[in-house]
Each structure stands twice: as structure tokens, then as C-alpha cells.
Amino acid sequence: MSKKTDPSPERQVLRSELRRLEGAALRGRNRTDAIAETNRRLQEDQLPQLSPTTVGGWFEKGTPAQDFNVLWALVEVLLEWSGQPRPDTLTGPARATAAARWTNTKELWKTRWEQARAAQSVGAAPDWSRAAVKAYLAAVHKTAGAHPYPDLWGDTHLPDLTDVYVRQQATPQTDEHDGPGPSSATPARSAVGRAQHAEEVFLTGSSITVLLAPAGSGKSTLLRTYRAASAGRWLDGEVDAAVPVLVNATALARAAPLPAALAKATTGELTRRGLLEELTADLFRHPPRHRTPWLVLIDGLDEIPEADTRRTMLQLLTQTAAAQPALYRFVVATRPLPTRELHDLGSHVPRFELQLFSPQDLRTYATNWLQDLDDPARHAQTFMAGLARTGLDVLARTPLIAFLLCRLYKADPGRPLPNGRSGVYQECIELLYDLNTHKDIKTTHDEAIRHLKNRHQIPRDNLAAEQAARQVRENLPELIDYLAHTRINGNTAPATEILTSHLHVIRPPRLKERLWHAFIGDLLRPTGLLTEHEDDFHFRHQTFLEYHAARHTTRDEQACTRLLDQLFPPGRQPRVPNPEPSYLGFLLDALLSSPGGIADETTSRIEALTSQGGSSTCAFLVEQVDFKTRLPTKPTASRLTCFARNEALDGFTRVQAAQGLAGVEGYRDAGVDRLTALADDTALHGFERMRAAEALAGMEGHRDLAAQTYAQLAADTTLHVIDRWNSAEVLTAMEGYRDLAAQTYAQLAADTTLHGTSRVKAAETLAEMDEYQIPGADHLVCLTRDTTLDGFARTCANEVLAGMEGYRDLAAQTYAQLAADTTHDGSTRRLAAEALAGMEGYRDLAAQTYAQLAADTTVGGLTREGAAEALAGMDEYRDMGVHHLISLTSDATLDGLARAWATEALTDLGLGVPDSDDEAVR
Numbered sequence: 001m002s003k004k005t006d007p008s009p010e011r012q013v014l015r016s017e018l019r020r021l022e023g024a025a026l027r028g029r030n031r032t033d034a035i036a037e038t039n040r041r042l043q044e045d046q047l048p049q050l051s052p053t054t055v056g057g058w059f060e061k062g063t064p065a066q067d068f069n070v071l072w073a074l075v076e077v078l079l080e081w082s083g084q085p086r087p088d089t090l091t092g093p094a095r096a097t098a099a100a101r102w103t104n105t106k107e108l109w110k111t112r113w114e115q116a117r118a119a120q121s122v123g124a125a126p127d128w129s130r131a132a133v134k135a136y137l138a139a140v141h142k143t144a145g146a147h148p149y150p151d152l153w154g155d156t157h158l159p160d161l162t163d164v165y166v167r168q169q170a171t172p173q174t175d176e177h178d179g180p181g182p183s184s185a186t187p188a189r190s191a192v193g194r195a196q197h198a199e200e201v202f203l204t205g206s207s208i209t210v211l212l213a214p215a216g217s218g219k220s221t222l223l224r225t226y227r228a229a230s231a232g233r234w235l236d237g238e239v240d241a242a243v244p245v246l247v248n249a250t251a252l253a254r255a256a257p258l259p260a261a262l263a264k265a266t267t268g269e270l271t272r273r274g275l276l277e278e279l280t281a282d283l284f285r286h287p288p289r290h291r292t293p294w295l296v297l298i299d300g301l302d303e304i305p306e307a308d309t310r311r312t313m314l315q316l317l318t319q320t321a322a323a324q325p326a327l328y329r330f331v332v333a334t335r336p337l338p339t340r341e342l343h344d345l346g347s348h349v350p351r352f353e354l355q356l357f358s359p360q361d362l363r364t365y366a367t368n369w370l371q372d373l374d375d376p377a378r379h380a381q382t383f384m385a386g387l388a389r390t391g392l393d394v395l396a397r398t399p400l401i402a403f404l405l406c407r408l409y410k411a412d413p414g415r416p417l418p419n420g421r422s423g424v425y426q427e428c429i430e431l432l433y434d435l436n437t438h439k440d441i442k443t444t445h446d447e448a449i450r451h452l453k454n455r456h457q458i459p460r461d462n463l464a465a466e467q468a469a470r471q472v473r474e475n476l477p478e479l480i481d482y483l484a485h486t487r488i489n490g491n492t493a494p495a496t497e498i499l500t501s502h503l504h505v506i507r508p509p510r511l512k513e514r515l516w517h518a519f520i521g522d523l524l525r526p527t528g529l530l531t532e533h534e535d536d537f538h539f540r541h542q543t544f545l546e547y548h549a550a551r552h553t554t555r556d557e558q559a560c561t562r563l564l565d566q567l568f569p570p571g572r573q574p575r576v577p578n579p580e581p582s583y584l585g586f587l588l589d590a591l592l593s594s595p596g597g598i599a600d601e602t603t604s605r606i607e608a609l610t611s612q613g614g615s616s617t618c619a620f621l622v623e624q625v626d627f628k629t630r631l632p633t634k635p636t637a638s639r640l641t642c643f644a645r646n647e648a649l650d651g652f653t654r655v656q657a658a659q660g661l662a663g664v665e666g667y668r669d670a671g672v673d674r675l676t677a678l679a680d681d682t683a684l685h686g687f688e689r690m691r692a693a694e695a696l697a698g699m700e701g702h703r704d705l706a707a708q709t710y711a712q713l714a715a716d717t718t719l720h721v722i723d724r725w726n727s728a729e730v731l732t733a734m735e736g737y738r739d740l741a742a743q744t745y746a747q748l749a750a751d752t753t754l755h756g757t758s759r760v761k762a763a764e765t766l767a768e769m770d771e772y773q774i775p776g777a778d779h780l781v782c783l784t785r786d787t788t789l790d791g792f793a794r795t796c797a798n799e800v801l802a803g804m805e806g807y808r809d810l811a812a813q814t815y816a817q818l819a820a821d822t823t824h825d826g827s828t829r830r831l832a833a834e835a836l837a838g839m840e841g842y843r844d845l846a847a848q849t850y851a852q853l854a855a856d857t858t859v860g861g862l863t864r865e866g867a868a869e870a871l872a873g874m875d876e877y878r879d880m881g882v883h884h885l886i887s888l889t890s891d892a893t894l895d896g897l898a899r900a901w902a903t904e905a906l907t908d909l910g911l912g913v914p915d916s917d918d919e920a921v922r
Helices: 009-025 031-044 052-061 068-081 092-121 127-141 198-203 219-235 258-273 281-285 307-323 339-343 359-369 376-390 399-411 420-439 441-453 459-474 476-488 495-499 513-527 542-553 557-567 581-592 598-610 615-626 633-645 651-662 668-679 686-697 703-715 721-733 738-750 756-768 770-784 791-802 808-820 826-837 843-854 861-872 875-889 896-908 915-921
Strands: 169-172 208-212 243-248 294-299 328-334 351-354 530-533 536-539
Touching (some): 009 031, 009 052, 031 052, 068 092, 127 258, 169 198, 198 208, 198 351, 219 243, 219 328, 359 399, 420 542, 441 459, 476 495, 476 513, 476 536, 476 542, 495 513, 557 598, 581 615, 598 633, 615 633, 633 651, 651 686, 668 703, 686 721, 721 738, 738 770, 756 791, 770 791, 791 808, 791 826, 826 843, 826 861, 843 875, 875 896
Parallel strands (some): 208 328, 294 328
């Protein structure tokens, strides 16, 4: 007999979608009715009739129809029956909307049908693609040590990424933010999933997974690190669930088909890594190997400025994943977006929040960076002290900021670290210019100007070209700021084309446009501020674009005044400004450091806003404190204190405010006190109190306090068991607190307010900690003997004991006692007997236990019959089991079903039942 195989993934999709549609449509009808109606329509259209067998193949095996029109006829009927009206039954705008919906639906079903048809004859990728995939993987593997922005300061100035990389964690999100925040883009109110290695994001098996994190949090590094590691595994002969391929979201937004966009982006990046042949779109139209999809890693969805374009892209991914599940899976990395944008993906799509560095992670990262300095431990200590002194220690937990600050420190260890985020970016750009002196940018620019003007032999044309070119070079910093400003406002045109619209970039009439654009590119290229790929110039990171855009937006007093009125319109009710928080921070920094009265007026309007109260205002303040924006210190601290103490606000907002207060210079202790108080506040939800403890754990020097707080939360009987358990797990994951964690699990195991299974789990976890195996086992023994617990919990505790060395005899005796305990129901007692029978070396005791249970009139007949049948199945105890089965067939106190089962068991054993018992059995 041939081995039964599952349908291909494509046919499984077709099958599941048909079943889902049928479930929604057949309300009071059946499939036969649907086939009859379909055949009536097919006859009118002179198409072949459907048989129940053919349709059954569609629903049971996903077998695709020979003719799509026949399949669509049935789908049409089911769609109508499920409540989707046909366009010809409607009028006006509703008719047009319905027509578009039916057209799209038909296309989607046709794609599913085509994929199922193709899966019948096409398995693995074409032979020609194997070499291309291997070449692709080899080139990707060479990126393993490269930073996401490798030429930011030149490869010679950066350590290998593998030498400094620190693994981050990610937290699954379960509940959406439901507050009225400015963009509903604040973290989820209840991200209750336990933090795990961030690589788990790529292993969900979901068709689409979303990775959320603020600017500079390490999303790009994570995607590239995983891609390179996976390529290495494939090359070593290991098999991953998918083959990763990376593409920036802006490349997908250019309306090119997905395979073409992947081919272009990948070829453009990997040519520098030894890729010799151009990758074709056809490569990405097939699985890289049989039953293995491409894992498309999409970076920077948030960098697409238009919300409608982002939504369209997400819809495209959803449709593509549904239509081609065996070809593509997607991981989308983005900053937090308004909830409504991600809502269209559906609640089933996994979402993870990438966690920032912990204080220990930051220390490790800095130590790795400074390894080649004399006495690296001393330098790391000095660096960390500098972060604390400047208040940058929290901001530096953002990986990009940590990267920039380590680079600044390493360039000049004796130089003080900058103040605030804008200061970091300003000094980094200055350092960039210093490190690029080897490029001799002035000479390069002079040569570009000379080359441009020498194309003209007429003196006046030569002079005009030179003057225009020099004007561009003299204003190049301002032009780069202008480019950033236009890009952040949605202009996706090529950089050289954008710059030609600036007043300082006036092309002489006799100068050809292509030469002018090429010259502008020659000036941009050596600055180091931009990178060139796909025939255009791009800022190396979104935050660099934001910094330069803010410089343009606040370039003079008039521009600052205009911006201030846009952010905080005078004469209106104050509202949180619209710009994305990271960009807003750069704008506010520029306003608050402006000369004249601009800074004072900005402060006044911020205070007017924050005096209004509310969660959105609190979120605004906390975000800007986190970015180290130059907010007025005392008023900011005062407002955050009020928010943290305001019992009318939800606990999440209050914890957020206390955490923000701790980030205000000079108010760290005040914030810690507030967080501690909130963690102890029994009026708050458990996850809100855990948020407070999490905030404490993220502060250098307060891990002991955080650990004690987690232990107290785990012991708090007023909390839900899930919150208590999560607190214990987080404590266990904190390095250096193993004894406290063990003590916490011991308390949970002994807590009579918990359900028995929770206590068993706590004792089992304790026993799994090597040095606490004996105390854990002691708790398990106590739980097996605790008559206040139900039999299932006691059996579970004994099951753990049975698997522990040195406790098998005790566990076997306990199973026998549990099976004999008449205070438990029959199913629990039989479960204990079966567990005993499954233990090697205790066959006699198990047989004795089954015999006692089969003869016990205090339990139900089915339990007794099951015990007798199990006993008969043990070769050396067959006769004893048969004896009990015969007795059960004639036991008039049992119900008919138990006696019938006993008779059937005897028949299966090749035995009959005495004639005298036949009537009783019947």
C-alpha cells in the first residue's frame, strides 16, 4: 500500500478556503443544494455539470477543477448565499463598489486555482535556479560581519559586526493600544508575552509577521544578521524553514511586481559582495527549493511617508501570502504605526516588539566596541560613567545611539560625550567629515567643477557653468538639508532632480540637463552623508534624514516662527503635534535652542499643552524625554509627577509617566520612587504593575530593587495567576537572582490559594534548577499527598516525580495509592493506573492496581471495563483480565454500554460469552 501524503500547500489553501466559504454559506442548506443551483447556472451557460464526487474532491483534497469557470460557478453561489450581493441586484455607488469587489474576489480565486493546478506538476524550483540560489546564499553569507550602514565612516573605522553584536529580545504583543494617543502608536497596553530571543520573529510559521520598534532600535541589524546566519546554515547543509531575502519597503512601493523588486534590490546590494551574475525576477517566482518558501524581510515600512501607500502594500502582502503560501512568507519591520493601519492584517498576524538593550547589554556592547583600546575595561567604565553623567544612559539603550556614541568615544576618548540626541547627531556628522579627510573632498569637488566647465569652449558659457557649479558647492550643506526636508514630506523623485528645484541650483541655459544632474551627484557622492544605490542617493538612516530635515525646517527665524505656529497653533486648544515623535524631537530641539524669543515661546506653548493632562499629552512628554529633547527640566518633571500620581488616569499611563520622570535630568530617584509605589499599588492591574517593575529593571543600578519587586508580585495573592507566574519567569531570566527565583517558586508551590496544577508547575520548575532539585522534589511529594487537591493535580505532580532519578519507586507506589483512592473519580484513578503501567519495572504492581480497579464497585462501569481490558492485554495477566471481563458482562448493576464493551473486548480476544449471560448482555 502506498503511503498517504498530504496535499501540497497550494491545494491545502484551495481546500481550506472552499471549506471556510461553505461554512459561511450553508445556513439551513447543504452541499447538495449548492451543487444543484450551480448545475442550473452551468446548464444555462452550456458548461459541464458537476457531480458530488468531483466537488467532494475539491473540498476533501483541494483537487483543482479542470476548468476555472466551473469552480467559479460554485463559488459564486456560495458567495451569494453567504450574504455578498451581486452587482446587478444593486444600484448607484453600491453597484460600482460591489462590481469591484466581485472582480477582485474572482481574481483571487483564480490565483488560488492556478497555484493548485501548478502544484500538481511543478514541485521544486527549476534546475537552472539551483546555482543562482547557491550564488545568492554565498554572497549573502559574506555580509555576516557588515553593519547595516557599513560606509557611514568607512569600513576601516568599524569593527566587524560579529565582534560587537549583542542579541536582543522581542516581546510578543497580544493587545492593541486602545488609548487616545496622538497616533495610537504607543506600545501595547498588554504585551504579556514573555520576552524571547528576537530570532523567534522569523520562526513563527505565519504567512506575515510584524516586527515593531522605535527608530534606531536594531531592526535593520536584526534582519541582516538573521539573513546572513541563515545563508550560512544553508551553505553548511542545514535546512531552515525558509530562505530569507531582504528588500526595503520603499523599493516595493515603486509599483514593480514583487519578484522584479526582489531581484533588483538584491542584485544591487550583493554585487559588492561577490555576486557575479544578475539575479532575475524569474528566480523569485519559484520556491528556492521544494516545499521551501522565500522569507521576504521587508525593512522600513514606516519610511514610506503616505499612509495610503503603506496600507496598499500591506494589502498586497496579505493577498500574495494567501495566494502563494508555498512561495512567500513575510516579516515586516517598522516603527510603531497607527493601530488602524496594522488592523487590516488581522488579529491572527503575530506582532513582536523589539526590546532595547538592557543596561547589561549596553555595557557588553560598549566593552566589545572598545576591545582594541589600551585597558578596554577602564575605557568601558569611563564610557558608561560618561553616559550617566550626561543623562544619555537611557537613550544609549537604543542600539543606533549606542553605535554612534561608541564611535564618538573611540575617536577621541578624552572628549566629553555630547548632550542630547541632536548633539549626538551633530557631532557624528562633524566626525564624519573629519574621518573623510582622506577622500580630499575639496579636491574632488574642484575636479568636478573643472570637468563641468571645460565642456564649454565659449568663454561666457564656461564662466556661467563655473559660477553655477561653485554656488552649488558653497551651499551644499543647506542643499542636503533641503533634500531631507522634501523627502520626509513625501517627495520620492531622484535626489538630483529634487535639488534642481532649489534657488541655489540654477542650471545655465547652455548646460545640458544630464550633465548638470551628473555634476550634482559628483558633489553629493564624496560627502559621506548619503549612500548611492539603485541610481539614486539616500540618507543612511531615517534618523539622519530627520536631523537634516529639521535643520532645513528651522534654518532661520522666519522658518522657526512658521514651524512653531504649525506645531502649536496660537489661539486654538493645544493638541499634541502631528509629526512622528522622533522627527518631532529634532524639530523641538532646534526650536528650544533658537536665539531670541523663539525658545521661550516654544517653552510656553509646550507648558500650555501639557497642563491639559490626558494620556496623549503624557505620551508626548515621555517620548521626548526618552529622546533627550531639550525640554525645560523643572516644568517637565512637575507635569510627569502629576501624571504619575493622577489616579484618574489608567495605570499604563501612570507607569509611563513615572518612567519618563526617571529620565529627566536630576529626577532619577523621584522616578524610581514613583515606579516602586506603582508596582506596589494593588489598585492597578497586574500587567501595569509588571510594567513598573520592568522599567526599574531597565535602569542601571536598580536591578536589585526590580528583582525584589518581581518576587513580591509573584507572591501577591491579589494578582491573577498569569501575572504572578509571568513575574516569576521574568525574575528567573534575570542574571544573578537564581536564589531569589528559587525562593519564589517554592512559595508558589506552597501557596494554597493557587490551583493545584499551578503549584505543580512551580514545584517542577524548582526541581529543574539543578541545585534545587531536592527542594523541588519535596514539594512535589507534598502535592501528591495533599488531599485538598483534585486527583488530576496530584497525578501531574507524581508524573514529574516519576521522571526524576531517585524517585521512581516512590512515584510507582504513589500511582498505586492514587488509583486505589476512592475519593477520586474513576477517570483520575484509571489515569494513575495507566501511568503506572507505563513505568518500566513495575508491571506486577500495575497489574495488581488494574485488578483492584476492575473489581471496585465504587467506580463507573466503563472505568472498570477499561481496567479489566488493560489487564487482559498484559500477556502474563491475560486470564485474570478475562475473568474480570466475564464478570462484568454478567453484572446486572452495570449499565448496558459497559457490559457491551466488556463483551466486545472478549470477542476481540477471541473469546465468547457464556450463553447464560447473553440475555443479560442484550
